[in-house]
Amino acid sequence: MTVRNDWDREEIQALYDQPFLDLVFEAQRVHRENFQANAIQVSTLLSIKTGRCPEDCKYCSQSSRYDSKLEAEKRIAVEKVISEAKEAKESGSSRFCMGAAWRNPHERDMPYVIEMVKEVKSLGMETCMTLGMLNQSQAERLHEAGLDYYNHNLDTSREYYTNIISTRTFDDRLDTLDHVRNAGMKVCSGGIVGLGEGKNDRIGLLHELATLPIHPESVPINMLVPIEGTPLADVEKLDVTEWIRTIAVARIIMPHSYIRLSAGRESLSDSDQALALMAGANSIFSGEKLLTTPNAGDGRDKALFQKLGLTPEKPKPSVAELSVDAMSMSA
16 A cells, blocks of 8 residues: 555545444454454553653643642662663563653753663664653654664644643644654654544644654554643543544554553543454553553453454563574584
8 A cells, every 4th residue: 555645635635534344344444455464563661760750741641730649759779760661572562662751851860761762672672762852862762772763652642732732832842843754763753532522633633643754663552541639530431432532543544653552540440442453453551550541451452452352562682582592503
């Protein structure tokens, strides 16, 4: 299938407005043209520094502006991160993502995150970080350390964005994506549905992502998890079919991207998740927690995979494992 970066909103809306089953059918057809049908990429996300973020994202418990009862934590030791990454690999994750509640990393933080990237990379896992905004120099140093993906979500449409965040602009987010891409890293960028936005905003978010010069290699489609104490704690819950429509359209217009089920999955039934996978999603965050919000645990995911006949993508061998293999071959 030809990859396009010239989608207009009318085309995306026409896809979105199709009869639901037609849309899901088309998304699954596109998925099978570009990915193995029953394979799923599994990632684990760890918070390496929690809370006291100066930003005012209205959905986020980590903002210092809201009384969400979140207990802030200083950045955790690199050794602890490596231990968590090893456990994630043993549980079937092929990508390990590390997130810090920063507006942007300070220069004093860079040796810390660079060491972390190098150590996790040596385990044979894909590495991903989300640290807030980056400048070009920081992006280049992360790439040199071996970082594979950088996550920086657009969150919502350009038009609705100021209803959700005022402490950084939509273009600030695009600038960081440019720095990441120019440094040679892969981009992980998606958004959140259920923020109180309308259908046109979901279409606008998809349009922004699909018209980037290169599509994000990974596109998380989050469902809002309302958190007490945040401004969106009482927002009306979005119908799950609208979330699945967003996933299906993302699959069709970004056919080579991994479409990831992220936040909000823990509240869904197995049937809801199966339908989202049928709509073209092929990546999940596993584990008990996504930064600070609950998530479907490893046990539930393994049961779901068995029920649906899904096979996780395998992590690569670690440096140590490759050395042992090389020694055994030469013996």
